Amino acid sequence: MQRGRARVSGVEISTLNLRQRRFCSIACTADSSRPSRNFGCFHMKSPEVYAALKDHLAPLFQAAGFKRAKAMLSWARPQQNSHLVVWFQVSQDGWDSYAGSKFTVEFQLSNEAIVGARHIQRQRFPTMLDASGREEIRTIQNKVIASLRYPPPHHPPMQVSDLRSWYLQKFQKLDQPYGDRDDIWLRYGSRHDVTFWASFIASKLPDCLLRAESWG
Numbered sequence: 001m002q003r004g005r006a007r008v009s010g011v012e013i014s015t016l017n018l019r020q021r022r023f024c025s026i027a028c029t030a031d032s033s034r035p036s037r038n039f040g041c042f043h044m045k046s047p048e049v050y051a052a053l054k055d056h057l058a059p060l061f062q063a064a065g066f067k068r069a070k071a072m073l074s075w076a077r078p079q080q081n082s083h084l085v086v087w088f089q090v091s092q093d094g095w096d097s098y099a100g101s102k103f104t105v106e107f108q109l110s111n112e113a114i115v116g117a118r119h120i121q122r123q124r125f126p127t128m129l130d131a132s133g134r135e136e137i138r139t140i141q142n143k144v145i146a147s148l149r150y151p152p153p154h155h156p157p158m159q160v161s162d163l164r165s166w167y168l169q170k171f172q173k174l175d176q177p178y179g180d181r182d183d184i185w186l187r188y189g190s191r192h193d194v195t196f197w198a199s200f201i202a203s204k205l206p207d208c209l210l211r212a213e214s215w216g
Contacts, residue, residue: 046090049103049194053088056198060205061086069113076113082120083113084212091185098151099170100144100189105201107208109215121215125201126184128208134178137186140200142173144187 050073058068066075066086074087085108095101105125110117126134148171151158157167178184188194 043095043097044101044188044191044194045095046101048191049090049101049188050088052191052194053103053198056195057202057205060202064205064209069115071115074115079109079213080216082109082111082216084109084209084215085113085115085117087115096157096170098149098155099167100148100187100193102185102187103194103197104185107212109212121212123212124184125186125204125208126178126182127180128211129204131177131180133204134180134182134184136200137184138174138178140196141187144189144193145171145173147193148189 054073061075064077066077068074069076069085069087072087072089074085076083076085078084085106087106087108088103089106090103091101093101106115107123107125107128108115108117108119109121110119112118126137129137150171151167153159157163186197188197
């Protein structure tokens with residue numbers, strides 16, 4: 001499982017203490033004036049992430065009978081007496097000038113076509129895949145990690161002893177395969193990364209929807 005994280009009513013919550021959260025907030029904007037080597041992107045806000053995902057995935061959802069839902073970036077379609085909702089969430093940690101950010105994808109069967117509604121069944125995208133699919137995710141994650149700039153000593157999270165080791169884990173290669181219960185978020189350091197993830201999700205979407213159809 002991903003460390004330092006909890007979820008309440010479908011919303012991601014960091015279990016870092018307040019002092020650490022303040023430093024993470026500073027890190028999101030620190031050094032933003034410096035150009036990034038991550039495909040020339042130095043600050044990618046969540047609306048840009050959602051826009052890039054929408055550009056690549058909207059035609060596929062429309063072709064599969066989905067309509068845009070209201071919250072976040074989401075689509076929904078009727079499924080028997082319920083609704084199948086697929087939605088994207090960018091991490092509330094925000095953008096970091098060196099570590100980038102991450103997002104997740106959720107598949108939800110519920111009585112209402114509302115993101116985070118009381119659900120009959122709900123799974124994240126990586127858990128919809130088999131072991132080989134999760135290995136593909138790990139390969140992409142490592143490519144993203146390898147493209148990141150290593151943070152300098154003056155970067156705020158590097159200056160707090162109880163935060164530094166946790167923060168530096170973001171730059172470490174993933175050596176072990178993911179398990180089927182791991183809480184996997186999709187990392188990105190540039191728009192290029194987001195569009196690559198969109199293509200990957202598109203390639204897996206038909207099988208994911210077939211699996212979700214078996215929920216009822």
